[in-house]
Amino acid sequence: MISKENAEHYHWGDACDGWYLLKRQDMLIIHEKMPADTQEKRHFHSLSRQFFFVLDGVLTMELEGEKHQIAALQGIEIPPAAKHQARNESDSAVEFIVISHPTTRGDRSDVAEQ
Numbered sequence: 001m002i003s004k005e006n007a008e009h010y011h012w013g014d015a016c017d018g019w020y021l022l023k024r025q026d027m028l029i030i031h032e033k034m035p036a037d038t039q040e041k042r043h044f045h046s047l048s049r050q051f052f053f054v055l056d057g058v059l060t061m062e063l064e065g066e067k068h069q070i071a072a073l074q075g076i077e078i079p080p081a082a083k084h085q086a087r088n089e090s091d092s093a094v095e096f097i098v099i100s101h102p103t104t105r106g107d108r109s110d111v112a113e114q
Contacts, residue, residue: 002021002022004019004021004031007019007020007021007031008020008023012040013034013038013039013040013041014035014038015035015038016032016033016034016035016038016040017032017033018030018031018032018033019031019032021097023103024103025102025103026101026102026103027099027100027101027102027103028048028098028099028100028101028102028103028104028105029097029098029099029100030097030098030100031055031095031096031097032095032096032097032098033093033094033095034059034086034087034088034093034094034095035088035093036088036090036091036092036093037088037089038087038088039085039086039087039088040085040086040087041085041110042062042083042084042085042110042111042112043083043084043085043108043109043110043111044080044081044082044083044084044108044109044111045078045080045081045100045104045107045108045109046080046081046107046109047080047102047107048080048100048101048102048103048104048107049077049078049079049080049100049101050077050078050098050099050100050101050104051075051076051077051078051098051099052070052075052076052078052086052096052097052098053073053074053075053096053097053098053099054070054071054072054073054074054075054094054095054096055072055073055095055096055097056072056093056094056095057072057088057090057092057093057094057095058070058071058072058088058090058094059086059087059088059094059096060086060087060088060089061076061078061084061085061086061087062084062085062087063076063078063082063083063084064082064083064084065083070096083111
């Protein structure tokens with residue numbers, strides 16, 4: 001059994017947290033938490049398809065130049081090669097699950113921000 005409490009934890013970006021719920025080459029599932037006013041670098045994955053599902057708060061996802069506001073219990077699919085950037089533009093933390101198939105490890109290319 002895996003939970004946020006016993007999963008491998010890591011830090012990324014500006015004070016963001018992540019927990020590996022499933023860490024395999026064919027699939028990666030992580031629980032992430034982004035504090036207010038944080039963002040990841042804009043990037044794409046050549047092979048990996050991702051699905052972001054918000055648990056709490058509102059996630060802003062820039063996908064190929066278009067902004068999407070994803071509220072709790074909503075999700076968005078990111079196809080391979082699509083440039084995207086997760087942002088928390090709100091006043092409170094956002095928590096979400098990211099499912100990647102196959103893993104994004106070694107399959108990330110950063111791009112210039114818009």
